[in-house]
Amino acid sequence: MNFAEFISRAGSGRLTAGQQHRLFLMMEAGLVAQAVRHGDLVVATDATTGELDRLIEEGRRAHERLWQSNLPLAMRIAGETGRSRAVASEDLIQAACVGLAEALMRFDPRRGLKFSTYAWPAIRRRVAEELMGGDSSRPVWRRRTECAVDRREMTLTMELGRPPGDADIATDLGVDVAWVRDRRGRRGDVPIGEAWLLEQLMPRGDAAEPDEHWLTEARRQLPQLQRRIIDAHFGLGGRAVPRHRLAAELGISDRAVRRMELRALELMRDLAARHREES
Known part of the structure; x- marks a missing residue:
């Protein structure tokens, strides 16, 4: 399935939190099976080649369902962030999709964190990086520090199991709270802690x-x-x-x-x- 086909099927098969959790475990099992199958991971197992291939295929299908279910989130972030910017919407959507793909591969379902909460800063960071080349309203150094705050926000979201506050990020980076608040407050998209409401607005x-x-x-x-x-x-x-x-x-x-x-x-x-x- 190519990129255009993925986009056309965005949001198909809305998933519950329980379904997403199971699909992430299936995707993880598929990746492990693939590593074993190709000799990249040596483990004691009595699984046959056919059983490993089945796990790989189930993992691939799980990844596809997770992608399609969460793609509206990426597209909305790209749309909200790119308003009134001189960047082609297709470029922003592709950047958002890169962020979504990275979040899918890095997410740990065992931590009890909602995937949309974790994916939000990952997608936003990629879109922000895409905008850096076309936004001359702020210096490059300023935009880079905003991206640095976004990266720490993504990491802390997973570590804390909740969206971090300005003070959490400031402590982690060793900077003043006002410095973090200024870089988070000037962004044009919706704050991470309100991602749940956007989910209610999606098809x-x-x-x-x-x-x-x-x-x-x-x-x-x-x-x-x-x-x-x-x-x-x-x-x-x-x-x-x-x-x-x-x-x-x-x-x-x-x-x-x-x-x-x-x-x-x-x-x-x-x-x-x-x-x-x-x-």
């Missing part, structure tokens, strides 16, 4: 209607100002608006906008959990 095949229903209901229950902030931040019903621009429009600080985002997201998480329990 889900037969499951699209109930997810759209709870999201609409959750938005309806938000106070008007919080609803406006969420809509603007995630581009619901229109184009996403950077936080600093939204703060200027509302006449409040960036920090105040962020606080209201967090309150709104917490309410939506509660509503999402209630929706899952009822369904």
Whole structure:
């Protein structure tokens, strides 16, 4: 299957967390079987050549399903990050796909971390690197430090089992929290801790209607100002608006906008959990 065919099948076969976990284990078993089959790994096993070949094929199919299921995440990051940038969308999508492929190969399902949480910074880093050549609005050194922060964010996400905060990254890099906050706060895409909401906005095949229903209901229950902030931040019903621009429009600080985002997201998480329990 070529790249164009992969793209055309993006999002096919939406997977549950349990299904993804099993597929990652199958993919891992396939890679081990392939190493044994080719003599790159010597282990004590009574598996026949046919059994190893079957594991390899199952692992290949598992990888393909994981790729197709998570490709909408990569495409959305590429789309959100590339807005108003002089970079071809095809280039950004390919860069995002490289990040997704790297995340698929490096992810450890045994740590209990959600794959989308781990993949988010990996994909974003590759897209940011693609943008570096076409973005003259910031010095190269500045863009490189932003990529360095992205790389540490990806590593710490796996180590901590959660999205790291500014203080976590600052401690790891040995720099001031303000230095990290400045490099994370200027990026145009959506923060990693909110990746769960983007998943709810992605096409889900037969499951699209109930997810759209709870999201609409959750938005309806938000106070008007919080609803406006969420809509603007995630581009619901229109184009996403950077936080600093939204703060200027509302006449409040960036920090105040962020606080209201967090309150709104917490309410939506509660509503999402209630929706899952009822369904």
